[in-house]
Amino acid sequence: MELEELKALYQQAKAAHPRKDPHAIMLETKRKAEERERDFKRQQRTQILCGLFCLVCMATWYRREGPLLANAGLILMFLCLAAMLAGSIILKYRLRESHPWLPEEEFLAEQRKKIAARIALLRRNVRWFFIPSMLGFLAWQAGLSHSAQMVAALVVAAGLASAGTFWFYRWKLRTDLLPILEDIDRELESFRNKSK
Protein backbone atom coordinates (compact mmCIF):
# COMPACT_ATOMS: atom_id res chain seq x y z
CA MET A 1 0.00 0.00 0.00
CA GLU A 2 1.22 3.51 -0.87
CA LEU A 3 1.05 6.29 1.69
CA GLU A 4 -1.17 8.35 -0.63
CA GLU A 5 -3.59 5.43 -0.81
CA LEU A 6 -3.65 5.20 3.00
CA LYS A 7 -4.24 8.95 3.20
CA ALA A 8 -7.26 8.69 0.88
CA LEU A 9 -8.71 5.79 2.90
CA TYR A 10 -8.11 7.71 6.11
CA GLN A 11 -9.94 10.71 4.70
CA GLN A 12 -12.85 8.44 3.80
CA ALA A 13 -12.93 7.04 7.33
CA LYS A 14 -12.89 10.57 8.70
CA ALA A 15 -15.68 11.66 6.38
CA ALA A 16 -17.80 8.84 7.77
CA HIS A 17 -17.76 10.72 11.08
CA PRO A 18 -18.53 14.31 10.04
CA ARG A 19 -17.85 17.03 12.58
CA LYS A 20 -20.91 18.60 14.14
CA ASP A 21 -21.65 22.29 14.13
CA PRO A 22 -20.43 24.35 17.12
CA HIS A 23 -23.91 24.86 18.53
CA ALA A 24 -24.61 21.10 18.60
CA ILE A 25 -21.19 20.51 20.17
CA MET A 26 -21.93 23.15 22.79
CA LEU A 27 -25.30 21.61 23.68
CA GLU A 28 -23.81 18.11 23.90
CA THR A 29 -20.85 19.28 25.99
CA LYS A 30 -23.12 21.23 28.31
CA ARG A 31 -25.33 18.16 28.77
CA LYS A 32 -22.36 15.89 29.47
CA ALA A 33 -20.78 18.36 31.89
CA GLU A 34 -24.08 18.63 33.79
CA GLU A 35 -24.44 14.85 33.76
CA ARG A 36 -20.97 14.46 35.27
CA GLU A 37 -21.77 17.05 37.88
CA ARG A 38 -24.95 15.20 38.81
CA ASP A 39 -23.10 11.87 38.96
CA PHE A 40 -20.45 13.37 41.19
CA LYS A 41 -23.04 14.82 43.54
CA ARG A 42 -24.98 11.55 43.61
CA GLN A 43 -21.81 9.60 44.48
CA GLN A 44 -20.94 12.08 47.19
CA ARG A 45 -24.42 11.92 48.64
CA THR A 46 -24.37 8.11 48.66
CA GLN A 47 -20.95 8.08 50.31
CA ILE A 48 -22.01 10.55 52.98
CA LEU A 49 -25.29 8.73 53.68
CA CYS A 50 -23.56 5.32 53.91
CA GLY A 51 -20.94 6.81 56.24
CA LEU A 52 -23.60 8.44 58.40
CA PHE A 53 -25.61 5.23 58.49
CA CYS A 54 -22.56 3.33 59.79
CA LEU A 55 -21.89 6.02 62.38
CA VAL A 56 -25.52 6.02 63.55
CA CYS A 57 -25.42 2.21 63.85
CA MET A 58 -22.29 2.48 65.98
CA ALA A 59 -23.87 5.18 68.11
CA THR A 60 -26.84 2.90 68.83
CA TRP A 61 -24.44 0.22 70.11
CA TYR A 62 -23.23 2.59 72.81
CA ARG A 63 -24.52 1.84 76.32
CA ARG A 64 -23.85 4.39 79.03
CA GLU A 65 -23.97 1.67 81.69
CA GLY A 66 -21.76 -0.66 79.61
CA PRO A 67 -18.18 -1.62 80.57
CA LEU A 68 -15.67 1.22 80.33
CA LEU A 69 -13.34 -0.69 78.01
CA ALA A 70 -16.19 -1.48 75.57
CA ASN A 71 -17.39 2.13 75.50
CA ALA A 72 -13.87 3.48 75.06
CA GLY A 73 -13.31 1.04 72.17
CA LEU A 74 -16.58 2.01 70.53
CA ILE A 75 -15.85 5.74 70.85
CA LEU A 76 -12.38 5.25 69.38
CA MET A 77 -13.83 3.30 66.44
CA PHE A 78 -16.56 5.93 65.94
CA LEU A 79 -14.08 8.82 65.92
CA CYS A 80 -11.68 7.06 63.55
CA LEU A 81 -14.43 6.24 61.04
CA ALA A 82 -15.83 9.78 61.26
CA ALA A 83 -12.34 11.19 60.62
CA MET A 84 -11.81 8.87 57.62
CA LEU A 85 -15.17 9.79 56.15
CA ALA A 86 -14.67 13.52 56.64
CA GLY A 87 -11.12 13.37 55.24
CA SER A 88 -12.13 11.66 52.03
CA ILE A 89 -15.15 13.89 51.43
CA ILE A 90 -13.17 17.09 52.01
CA LEU A 91 -10.38 15.88 49.74
CA LYS A 92 -12.79 14.93 46.97
CA TYR A 93 -14.22 18.45 46.97
CA ARG A 94 -10.76 19.99 47.08
CA LEU A 95 -9.48 17.82 44.21
CA ARG A 96 -12.34 18.85 41.96
CA GLU A 97 -10.78 22.25 41.45
CA SER A 98 -8.69 22.09 38.29
CA HIS A 99 -7.06 24.89 36.34
CA PRO A 100 -6.21 23.48 32.92
CA TRP A 101 -5.68 26.95 31.44
CA LEU A 102 -2.56 27.48 33.54
CA PRO A 103 0.89 27.26 31.93
CA GLU A 104 1.94 23.62 31.54
CA GLU A 105 4.47 23.61 34.37
CA GLU A 106 2.06 25.15 36.85
CA PHE A 107 -0.67 22.75 35.78
CA LEU A 108 1.66 19.80 36.32
CA ALA A 109 2.62 21.15 39.74
CA GLU A 110 -1.08 21.36 40.59
CA GLN A 111 -1.63 17.79 39.45
CA ARG A 112 1.32 16.68 41.54
CA LYS A 113 -0.10 18.37 44.59
CA LYS A 114 -3.40 16.53 44.10
CA ILE A 115 -1.73 13.13 43.78
CA ALA A 116 0.42 13.87 46.83
CA ALA A 117 -2.73 14.81 48.77
CA ARG A 118 -4.39 11.52 47.79
CA ILE A 119 -1.32 9.56 48.89
CA ALA A 120 -1.22 11.46 52.18
CA LEU A 121 -4.92 10.77 52.80
CA LEU A 122 -4.51 7.06 52.09
CA ARG A 123 -1.49 6.86 54.36
CA ARG A 124 -3.20 8.83 57.12
CA ASN A 125 -6.37 6.73 56.91
CA VAL A 126 -4.51 3.44 57.13
CA ARG A 127 -1.90 4.34 59.73
CA TRP A 128 -3.72 6.74 61.99
CA PHE A 129 -7.36 5.80 61.66
CA PHE A 130 -7.92 2.29 60.35
CA ILE A 131 -5.43 0.44 62.57
CA PRO A 132 -6.61 2.36 65.72
CA SER A 133 -10.23 1.67 64.75
CA MET A 134 -9.40 -2.06 64.68
CA LEU A 135 -7.87 -1.70 68.14
CA GLY A 136 -11.05 0.08 69.21
CA PHE A 137 -13.06 -2.80 67.78
CA LEU A 138 -11.00 -5.31 69.78
CA ALA A 139 -11.30 -3.23 72.97
CA TRP A 140 -15.06 -2.97 72.44
CA GLN A 141 -15.46 -6.70 71.98
CA ALA A 142 -13.04 -7.58 74.80
CA GLY A 143 -14.98 -5.25 77.09
CA LEU A 144 -18.16 -7.20 76.37
CA SER A 145 -16.42 -10.21 78.02
CA HIS A 146 -16.85 -12.88 75.36
CA SER A 147 -15.35 -16.32 75.75
CA ALA A 148 -11.61 -16.73 75.17
CA GLN A 149 -12.22 -18.52 71.85
CA MET A 150 -14.46 -15.71 70.67
CA VAL A 151 -11.85 -13.08 71.56
CA ALA A 152 -9.19 -15.11 69.73
CA ALA A 153 -11.42 -15.33 66.65
CA LEU A 154 -12.05 -11.57 66.76
CA VAL A 155 -8.32 -10.85 67.05
CA VAL A 156 -7.72 -13.02 63.98
CA ALA A 157 -10.54 -11.27 62.09
CA ALA A 158 -9.22 -7.81 63.00
CA GLY A 159 -5.70 -8.90 62.02
CA LEU A 160 -6.95 -10.15 58.64
CA ALA A 161 -8.93 -6.95 58.02
CA SER A 162 -5.87 -4.84 58.87
CA ALA A 163 -3.60 -6.95 56.66
CA GLY A 164 -6.12 -6.74 53.79
CA THR A 165 -6.40 -2.98 54.12
CA PHE A 166 -2.65 -2.58 54.29
CA TRP A 167 -2.27 -4.73 51.18
CA PHE A 168 -4.92 -2.66 49.35
CA TYR A 169 -3.13 0.52 50.35
CA ARG A 170 0.20 -0.76 49.00
CA TRP A 171 -1.48 -2.00 45.79
CA LYS A 172 -3.25 1.30 45.21
CA LEU A 173 -0.02 3.19 45.76
CA ARG A 174 2.03 0.96 43.47
CA THR A 175 -0.41 0.66 40.59
CA ASP A 176 -2.40 3.85 40.73
CA LEU A 177 -0.76 6.80 42.40
CA LEU A 178 3.01 6.36 42.31
CA PRO A 179 3.25 5.81 38.51
CA ILE A 180 1.40 9.09 37.89
CA LEU A 181 3.57 10.89 40.42
CA GLU A 182 6.73 9.54 38.75
CA ASP A 183 5.51 10.62 35.30
CA ILE A 184 4.72 14.11 36.56
CA ASP A 185 8.06 14.37 38.34
CA ARG A 186 9.86 13.36 35.16
CA GLU A 187 8.05 16.02 33.18
CA LEU A 188 8.65 18.68 35.82
CA GLU A 189 12.33 17.70 35.86
CA SER A 190 12.54 18.13 32.09
CA PHE A 191 11.01 21.61 32.45
CA ARG A 192 13.63 22.49 35.03
CA ASN A 193 16.42 21.19 32.80
CA LYS A 194 15.10 23.19 29.87
CA SER A 195 15.01 26.38 31.90
CA LYS A 196 18.63 25.94 33.10
Add this chain to the structure above:
Amino acid sequence: MIDPREKERLFEKAIAKNNHWLGVIARNNAPIDDWEDLEQEILIAFWKSLDSYGERSSLETFFFSVAKNTVKKFIDKNNKTKKRDEAVDPNPVFVEQDPDVLSILEEFAGMLGELDRQVFKMYLDCLSYAEMSAALGVDEVNLRKRISRIKEQFKARYRG
Protein backbone atom coordinates in the same frame (compact mmCIF):
# COMPACT_ATOMS: atom_id res chain seq x y z
CA MET B 1 -18.37 33.72 37.28
CA ILE B 2 -19.23 34.35 33.65
CA ASP B 3 -22.80 34.94 32.44
CA PRO B 4 -24.25 31.60 31.13
CA ARG B 5 -25.24 33.10 27.76
CA GLU B 6 -21.83 34.66 27.35
CA LYS B 7 -20.26 31.33 28.25
CA GLU B 8 -22.26 29.56 25.53
CA ARG B 9 -21.34 32.26 23.02
CA LEU B 10 -17.63 32.05 23.83
CA PHE B 11 -17.70 28.27 23.67
CA GLU B 12 -19.35 28.26 20.25
CA LYS B 13 -16.98 30.93 19.00
CA ALA B 14 -13.91 28.97 20.13
CA ILE B 15 -15.21 25.72 18.68
CA ALA B 16 -16.19 27.31 15.37
CA LYS B 17 -12.64 28.53 15.02
CA ASN B 18 -10.82 25.48 16.36
CA ASN B 19 -13.08 22.54 15.56
CA HIS B 20 -10.61 21.26 13.01
CA TRP B 21 -7.70 21.60 15.44
CA LEU B 22 -9.62 19.79 18.12
CA GLY B 23 -9.80 16.74 15.85
CA VAL B 24 -6.13 17.05 14.96
CA ILE B 25 -5.11 17.29 18.62
CA ALA B 26 -7.20 14.25 19.55
CA ARG B 27 -5.88 12.17 16.67
CA ASN B 28 -2.31 13.18 17.42
CA ASN B 29 -2.42 12.31 21.06
CA ALA B 30 -4.69 9.32 21.54
CA PRO B 31 -4.94 5.83 20.10
CA ILE B 32 -7.76 5.33 17.57
CA ASP B 33 -10.21 3.92 20.08
CA ASP B 34 -9.78 6.93 22.34
CA TRP B 35 -10.01 9.83 19.86
CA GLU B 36 -13.59 10.63 20.72
CA ASP B 37 -12.97 10.27 24.45
CA LEU B 38 -10.09 12.71 24.32
CA GLU B 39 -12.12 15.19 22.26
CA GLN B 40 -14.89 14.97 24.81
CA GLU B 41 -12.48 15.45 27.71
CA ILE B 42 -11.06 18.56 26.07
CA LEU B 43 -14.50 19.97 25.37
CA ILE B 44 -15.74 19.37 28.90
CA ALA B 45 -12.56 20.80 30.43
CA PHE B 46 -12.88 23.85 28.18
CA TRP B 47 -16.55 24.25 29.07
CA LYS B 48 -15.80 24.15 32.80
CA SER B 49 -12.77 26.39 32.45
CA LEU B 50 -14.75 29.11 30.70
CA ASP B 51 -16.18 30.06 34.10
CA SER B 52 -12.73 31.38 34.94
CA TYR B 53 -11.99 32.99 31.59
CA GLY B 54 -11.16 36.54 32.45
CA GLU B 55 -9.87 37.66 29.05
CA ARG B 56 -6.33 37.69 30.41
CA SER B 57 -5.44 35.93 27.17
CA SER B 58 -7.12 35.51 23.80
CA LEU B 59 -9.85 32.89 23.63
CA GLU B 60 -7.74 30.85 21.26
CA THR B 61 -4.72 30.80 23.58
CA PHE B 62 -7.01 29.88 26.43
CA PHE B 63 -8.54 27.03 24.39
CA PHE B 64 -5.12 25.64 23.43
CA SER B 65 -3.83 25.85 27.01
CA VAL B 66 -6.83 23.88 28.22
CA ALA B 67 -6.48 21.37 25.37
CA LYS B 68 -2.76 20.90 25.97
CA ASN B 69 -3.13 20.30 29.70
CA THR B 70 -6.13 18.03 29.24
CA VAL B 71 -4.15 15.96 26.75
CA LYS B 72 -1.37 15.66 29.32
CA LYS B 73 -3.80 14.50 31.98
CA PHE B 74 -5.42 12.07 29.54
CA ILE B 75 -2.06 10.58 28.54
CA ASP B 76 -1.01 10.17 32.18
CA LYS B 77 -4.29 8.42 32.91
CA ASN B 78 -3.89 6.17 29.86
CA ASN B 79 -0.32 5.30 30.76
CA LYS B 80 -1.47 4.31 34.22
CA THR B 81 -4.17 2.02 32.79
CA LYS B 82 -1.69 0.56 30.32
CA LYS B 83 0.82 -0.14 33.09
CA ARG B 84 -1.90 -1.77 35.16
CA ASP B 85 -3.03 -3.94 32.23
CA GLU B 86 0.54 -5.01 31.61
CA ALA B 87 0.89 -5.89 35.27
CA VAL B 88 -2.21 -8.08 35.11
CA ASP B 89 -1.30 -9.90 31.92
CA PRO B 90 2.38 -9.82 30.96
CA ASN B 91 1.84 -12.19 28.00
CA PRO B 92 -1.41 -11.19 26.34
CA VAL B 93 -2.70 -13.37 23.53
CA PHE B 94 -2.98 -11.47 20.26
CA VAL B 95 -5.74 -12.43 17.90
CA GLU B 96 -4.78 -12.31 14.23
CA GLN B 97 -6.90 -9.80 12.33
CA ASP B 98 -6.94 -8.41 8.83
CA PRO B 99 -5.11 -5.13 9.04
CA ASP B 100 -7.44 -2.20 8.39
CA VAL B 101 -6.52 1.34 7.48
CA LEU B 102 -6.57 2.67 10.99
CA SER B 103 -4.54 -0.15 12.48
CA ILE B 104 -1.90 0.24 9.74
CA LEU B 105 -1.87 3.94 10.46
CA GLU B 106 -1.52 3.40 14.19
CA GLU B 107 1.16 0.74 13.78
CA PHE B 108 3.22 2.89 11.45
CA ALA B 109 2.75 6.00 13.58
CA GLY B 110 3.94 4.01 16.57
CA MET B 111 7.24 3.31 14.81
CA LEU B 112 7.96 6.99 14.26
CA GLY B 113 9.58 9.44 16.63
CA GLU B 114 7.48 12.01 18.46
CA LEU B 115 7.87 14.85 15.95
CA ASP B 116 7.62 12.60 12.88
CA ARG B 117 4.44 11.09 14.27
CA GLN B 118 2.85 14.50 14.60
CA VAL B 119 3.99 15.47 11.11
CA PHE B 120 2.62 12.18 9.75
CA LYS B 121 -0.80 12.65 11.33
CA MET B 122 -1.02 16.27 10.22
CA TYR B 123 -0.08 15.15 6.72
CA LEU B 124 -2.93 12.62 6.79
CA ASP B 125 -5.23 15.40 7.97
CA CYS B 126 -4.30 17.34 4.81
CA LEU B 127 -2.81 20.28 6.68
CA SER B 128 -0.76 22.63 4.56
CA TYR B 129 2.99 22.99 5.15
CA ALA B 130 2.35 26.48 6.48
CA GLU B 131 -0.18 25.20 9.01
CA MET B 132 2.10 22.37 10.11
CA SER B 133 5.00 24.76 10.41
CA ALA B 134 2.97 27.14 12.57
CA ALA B 135 1.72 24.34 14.81
CA LEU B 136 5.02 22.52 15.27
CA GLY B 137 7.49 25.37 15.04
CA VAL B 138 9.49 23.56 12.34
CA ASP B 139 10.36 25.29 9.07
CA GLU B 140 8.70 24.15 5.85
CA VAL B 141 11.88 22.85 4.18
CA ASN B 142 12.52 20.61 7.14
CA LEU B 143 8.88 19.44 7.02
CA ARG B 144 9.14 18.53 3.33
CA LYS B 145 12.25 16.47 4.04
CA ARG B 146 10.57 14.74 6.95
CA ILE B 147 7.48 13.86 4.92
CA SER B 148 9.55 12.51 2.08
CA ARG B 149 11.51 10.37 4.56
CA ILE B 150 8.26 9.15 6.13
CA LYS B 151 6.94 8.19 2.69
CA GLU B 152 10.09 6.17 2.03
CA GLN B 153 9.85 4.44 5.38
CA PHE B 154 6.20 3.61 4.69
CA LYS B 155 7.01 2.26 1.24
CA ALA B 156 9.80 0.08 2.60
CA ARG B 157 7.49 -1.41 5.19
CA TYR B 158 4.15 -1.85 3.48
CA ARG B 159 4.80 -2.09 -0.23
CA GLY B 160 4.50 -5.50 -1.83
